[in-house]
Amino acid sequence: MSDDHTHVQAFFTARAADWDRRFPDDGPAYATAVAALGLREGGRVLDAGCGTGRALPALRAAVGPSGVVLGADLTPAMLRAAARAGRDRDGALLLADVAVLPLRSASLDAVFAAGLIAHLPDPAGNLREIARVVRPGGVLALFHPVGRAALAARQGRTITPDDLRAEPNLRSLLTRSGWRMTSYTDEDTRFLALAVCAG
């Protein structure tokens, strides 16, 4: 386990029990972001960095009972909170690092990742691993229920031009990682970047 992972796990372990109570009104925003993936009945989707599994009910609704929904996270306490909330009924929970996913290549139609990329020590390498498990033409959604400026204000910092999620930086990062960015939205009430797997 790297130092980065120890830090991430400590950070989210301390927040796991209260995570859903801190953001009680985000449900509709997650549902709208999931809809942007264009999933079909019977589809196969991963929630990467699923945390307490807030997106899992919407993902399950999108693919129906015949679909496959997986939630992967590095922090056991977040997955325990997901199970306590009953989210394991909507998707299978995996204790896994997105750097090395225990999934077959090209086995998924889509990946949803909310609040994940800012925490990755190697965003390009990790996005390449995520691309590996998605079929060519499959879709990635990088989502946050708050836009970049509003999040920075909440955290008491300012956004610098080297911000990973600034549009030109993210477009370039995705291109280097096996993705083609197809849409980018950064407004107060949501951040959503969509990309297609180049295959």
Ligand SMILES: C[S@@+](CC[C@H](N)C(=O)[O-])C[C@H]1O[C@@H](n2cnc3c(N)ncnc32)[C@H](O)[C@@H]1O
């Ligand atoms: C900001 S939280 C978001 C959780 C959830 N997606 C949500 O929207 O409520 C980020 C999550 O990513 C997980 N995470 C961070 N790095 C990870 C990695 N390398 N592999 C898997 N999960 C990771 C953390 O444990 C944490 O649960």
